[in-house]
Amino acid sequence: MTPDETKRFDRLSPWLVAQLGAGRVEIGAMTKLSGGAIQENWLLDVVCEGGQRPGPQKWVLRTDAPSSIATSLSRAEEFAILGVAFDAGVAAPEPVLLCEDEAVIGGPFYVMGRGGGTAQARHILRDPALPDFGPSLAEDLGVNLARLHRVTPPRAELPFLPLPDAAPALHRIGQYRADLNALPDGHPVLEYALNWLEDKRPGSQGPVLCHTDFRTGNYMVEAGRLSAILDWEFASWSDPDEDIGWLTARCWRFGADARAVGGIAELDPFLAGYERESGRRVERARLPYWQVMAELRWAIIALQQGERCNSGSEVTLELALTGIMPPEMELNILNLIDRIEEGRI
Amino acid sequence: MTARQISLGLLEAACVEFNTQILPQLAPEQRYAGAMLRRALEVLRAEAQAPAAPDAALAQAGFGTAAALATALRKRETVDSSALRQALRAYVAGKLEIANPRFLAATNAAEKAAGP
Numbered sequence: 259m260t261p262d263e264t265k266r267f268d269r270l271s272p273w274l275v276a277q278l279g280a281g282r283v284e285i286g287a288m289t290k291l292s293g294g295a296i297q298e299n300w301l302l303d304v305v306c307e308g309g310q311r312p313g314p315q316k317w318v319l320r321t322d323a324p325s326s327i328a329t330s331l332s333r334a335e336e337f338a339i340l341g342v343a344f345d346a347g348v349a350a351p352e353p354v355l356l357c358e359d360e361a362v363i364g365g366p367f368y369v370m371g372r373g374g375g376t377a378q379a380r381h382i383l384r385d386p387a388l389p390d391f392g393p394s395l396a397e398d399l400g401v402n403l404a405r406l407h408r409v410t411p412p413r414a415e416l417p418f419l420p421l422p423d424a425a426p427a428l429h430r431i432g433q434y435r436a437d438l439n440a441l442p443d444g445h446p447v448l449e450y451a452l453n454w455l456e457d458k459r460p461g462s463q464g465p466v467l468c469h470t471d472f473r474t475g476n477y478m479v480e481a482g483r484l485s486a487i488l489d490w491e492f493a494s495w496s497d498p499d500e501d502i503g504w505l506t507a508r509c510w511r512f513g514a515d516a517r518a519v520g521g522i523a524e525l526d527p528f529l530a531g532y533e534r535e536s537g538r539r540v541e542r543a544r545l546p547y548w549q550v551m552a553e554l555r556w557a558i559i560a561l562q563q564g565e566r567c568n569s570g571s572e573v574t575l576e577l578a579l580t581g582i583m584p585p586e587m588e589l590n591i592l593n594l595i596d597r598i599e600e601g602r603i
Numbered sequence: 604m605t606a607r608q609i610s611l612g613l614l615e616a617a618c619v620e621f622n623t624q625i626l627p628q629l630a631p632e633q634r635y636a637g638a639m640l641r642r643a644l645e646v647l648r649a650e651a652q653a654p655a656a657p658d659a660a661l662a663q664a665g666f667g668t669a670a671a672l673a674t675a676l677r678k679r680e681t682v683d684s685s686a687l688r689q690a691l692r693a694y695v696a697g698k699l700e701i702a703n704p705r706f707l708a709a710t711n712a713a714e715k716a717a718g719p
Contacts, residue, residue: 446669446694582703589707592688592695593710
């Protein structure tokens with residue numbers, strides 16, 4: 259840690275002592291994880307003497323990054339979501355403590371349990387054992403997503419989550435048009451896709467609690483098994499197929515196009531786990547629609563990230579390169595729509 | 604020699620120098636940043652070499668600029684048609700020739716292999 263960071267976390271140990279009723283909390287190590295354009299994540303190893311959680315603890319401390327984006331939940335809201343998901347039997351990190359007092363580390367934060375292994379998509383996809391564990395991992399993802407989708411509104415713990423003001427697909431289309439309005443330049447392929455999505459929307463399902471960023475890269479894998487589902491800041495009430503479309507869209511297969519489930523496995527094992535756990539049969543014909551929605555959404559997010567750089571507010575090469583990715587999603591959209599329209603899916 | 608040709612030569616030399624002299628020498632923890640920089644240089648080079656701006660494909664098909672077509676689509680003044688889809692495809696291909704020609708080639712090959 260830098261001297262500034264050491265000073266920033268000066269008050270963390272006494273706060274943990276007070277919250278946990280411990281005699282002493284020794285912070286053994288704190289390491290900032292890479293990435294985290296929207297939030298900062300710190301590995302936090304502590305040893306607690308007495309109190310609610312005696313002994314060594316391996317946690318993650320999550321707080322706001324300097325530039326977060328408006329559509330993500332606050333840390334307190336995310337903490338509540340984690341609690342609901344954890345209680346529903348989803349492999350979400352266990353929420354441990356929430357702090358909204360900015361005097362402790364300079365901003366709201368929470369502490370949660372830590373899954374083992376890696377979340378890095380390229381590590382998972384390049385694992386030589388992927389052909390062996392991929393299908394069972396996909397099945398486990400299906401089981402976990404089904405458990406999450408069993409959570410339906412209203413939920414007293416989630417008063418901050420608005421219900422969609424229309425069918426979930428129409429709600430999203432409205433959101434994305436507003437997002438495009440806030441961006442410079444015109445984006446005719448995305449406008450074309452929005453019109454197509456509006457005209458071709460299927461009957462709505464749900465709403466259920468959706469993760470809405472459920473994809474390879476946002477779950478951890480240890481020894482070929484799912485250890486934790488991460489990054490809950492975009493959770494919302496929506497159509498359950500939105501999550502499946504996002505997970506299976508080409509833009510989140512990391513080049514492994516033949517393995518529809520996030521580049522790790524084909525669709526069948528995922529759907530087997532999902533359908534067994536949920537008791538709901540997923541209509542395969544609906545998924546390409548939600549994959550178009552997913553490609554569109556990622557294109558808009560990439561444009562927003564590029565704009566953070568182009569506007570001068572946060573000049574990084576990573577953001578600038580993300581900002582030139584949308585044509586990839588646009589090509590995927592055009593190909594998907596053609597295949598759907600021509601009955602090739 | 605035009606200013607554009609001079610810029611192109613400078614960019615080409617920068618790419619060669621970076622790829623052959625600097626990138627191989629980077630420490631492991633700098634390789635990700637190095638790869639990003641190489642990609643940025645490739646994009647700049649492709650843009651400088653592009654025969655026309657991607658918007659030109661839209662204008663040639665009678666749809667005007669990207670901004671004008673986006674507005675017309677939002678207002679539903681331009682409706683779906685095979686001409687529109689073709690123009691959008693050409694426009695996206697033009698953007699990908701600059702931003703990611705490998706993705707364009709791989710995607711087109713996969714679509715061709717999948718067949719009608």
